[in-house]
Amino acid sequence: MKIHSPSMSELHAFTTAARLGSFTKAAETLCLTQGAVSRAISRLETHFGQPLMKRSAHGLTLTDAGRRLADATAEPLQAIESISSELRSTAGRQHLSLAVVPTLASVWLVPRLPDFHRRHPEITLSFAAYRRDEDFSQATPHAAILSGLPHQWPQCHSDYLLGREIVVICHPDRLQARKAAGLWTDPGQLLQEPLLYHANAPDNWQRWFDSVGVAGKPPPGTALDQVSILVRAVMADMGIAVLQRCLVRDEIATGRVVSPFDIPVSLDRGYVLCCPQQRKDHPALSAFRAWILEVAARERQAA
Template identity: 30%
Template structure:
């Protein structure tokens, strides 16, 4: 027959006793439970009075369990551990599953964030945390489940999946395209009427520079109307959308703007040197169902751009 519940020790004194027995110190037990040393001492004393036995042998230098204290500690610590595990399981079942994804600031702003509503519509019970950073983060150390990486096939991490290739073209807003004297194209005649929007964040991205495009116009192309520089790529595109000038568009990232006519290409698209592309990388330790669902959704988006995902291997590419 089970002991009536009213005869069992209160939980708080029992917790104080287990902590004190674990550390053999009232002071350290108080630190664990965020209580004072005297509060732990009173809890243990209350428990001893209720049981009618001493649980500790006290001295000026040390604290030792009595035989009765050792028996109670073995049972109570096991019961509290099982109780804690059950409480954790119950609360975990109520928490919304969440996926953390890392992407560069430009990729997150222009490509990922505008598409997240599609995933939320399919999986309303899964939360998403976007960590936008232009460095290639350590997925394990920074607790990131999925990352979008940009680089060459040779530099793609082992086991990553290619989502889509990179292509470039100069783009402008339709109002600016309509005002160009030589029509909506990149030409020497139009250059004097164009402000060039340039991405410069202190690192070397020669394929994102204007020099290669301008050298195709003439041996010595005329000067542009002006130059505006930005340290985040998405700022270039937002400036172009506002009609402030021409940006070198990374076409997969601005596909929605092109299809909606918000941006007009001024030249045929060109691939980047060394076939740079966008890759999906999953953390080896993130095998939760919500992570798999999010990764599958990203792969579907990549396939919708007309590029089948393929496994690659090599060194880690940049996070841009």
């Protein structure tokens, strides 16, 4: 049978340039020179007998043929690259590269990892840089814990972990003072308090008030861009905040903060473990997935 497909190196050069929109960026990613990438794509165009890309001052533009080739080859090449990387090293079967939302990593995951290492001492876990729009286009990470909805990543195997439930927290002294004054008998009275919220989730207060039956629009509050800063602000009695329960469970348990109205309120979004379909049966990932699903389910039930 005559083989019509070109070489892998030429396809890698083409798909990388198509994805990044630049020969220079493709060369940096593939550890090649710009000329090598350009020549590889030129050979590819000669092989197919038609142009695949057009260069302009604004970057690269795919021709119709180029778009068809990119759409047809990007995912298979990624799968081949992934399995090739794993098969080249037996040790790779016992190594897992993971990217995690930084706040969840520091507050929730890392304190629980000793249990995972006790159960699976043979597995080496490393952390890759977190990208909010992770597309698994690189060899690592093998998996990622991202914030959103499971169906946001249709090409991935996704499992919801936790993080949908939100809770209001305040300083214990603030709660005691309001109770002593006969206030905070219903959630609507929180509208008179200074509200704090995470800059990436400005609608959480509105969603919380809607869920507990309080009509009206919350007043403008103070936005902070890190959960740790929000918690510190509450502990300094700067106001009250609404946060995901899993991120403040320890502070509530130790009494450093309290929940004035501990009413179950859930959002659609949460933390999701995602990986490419072709990696879901990776031995180290399978072990980690089973462990983290068990831990997350146990904590959801205890909430």
